[in-house]
Amino acid sequence: MAGEEIGPRTPEQIFDTIRTSGGRVTVSLRTLVDVLIEDEERHLTADELIAEVDLRAPGIAASTTYRLLQRLEELDVVEHIHTGSAAAMYQLRHHGHAHLVCHECGSITDIPEETFATLAATLDRTYRFAIEPRHAALLGRCSNCTPERGS
Amino acid sequence: MAGEEIGPRTPEQIFDTIRTSGGRVTVSLRTLVDVLIEDEERHLTADELIAEVDLRAPGIAASTTYRLLQRLEELDVVEHIHTGSAAAMYQLRHHGHAHLVCHECGSITDIPEETFATLAATLDRTYRFAIEPRHAALLGRCSNCTPERGS
DNA sequence: CTCTTTGCAAAGACTTTGCATCCAA
């Protein structure tokens, strides 16, 4: 776990990755990559990315953005996170943090992957199962949505 | 966490719960409850439950089973688990175990909720977030799908 | 020029909903 260093990703590095893989750097790709980098902290879903891309470069079809996300995922540039809602979230893969999602208010909290170290070790030992903590958010209730509880 | 004793659930107990809430015990309800109890270990999705119900009582509409699942969930009889695929899994709530889902082969492993005790304590302390380990499966790779690894 | 990418519209997977009919209590 952890230690999966992907390194920082500048737009140019990502474009090179695309070109190296035989892909072409198009306006839609540039726009999507910009959004992914600039709005890194916003936990955007595909739908929201599509909206943001269309805002910056009107006319780009949703299917195009979906296709680009797929490709970027194959190239290990981005990854999607299941959040318990129908729509998945996307983040740059080098970000490397996992998530806590409150199913009451929908709030999302970033947590370092190391938080899972002990659990990962236990699951590995007991079930020989290698968890990927980033791939699915942990669901539960955040402090605002938990009633009774003294300070 | 844990300690959420819901108690054993026989069909009759469930039917009483339904009646008490103003509901009626119909053939579709009986059939669904039977399937839920008998196929407890099979980790069925709504789709699979629908198929199984239709097998035992031909003609029951999918929408009916979806509606019954919703109602049973409101009554805390069943709960759904997000597994990283589009379709959610359903289980009787008293079962109280969490899941490990291999995104390679799809295998599902049951694990006791207590496995999360330490992590839950940490998250509660650090983020005041109360995880619900059963609500979302942990994703990763099972031993069969993990290459290199001695014995 | 060639091969990838795009837009558009249609299809797909999963789930919900409206409504007239039907049935449990």
Add this chain to the structure above:
DNA sequence: TTGGATGCAAAGTCTTTGCAAAGAG
């Protein structure tokens, strides 16, 4: 009898796909 439950078909949400036209290198 009388509200809740059901079947059917349509709608909804999120995502994928086919195909001809457009575009990157």
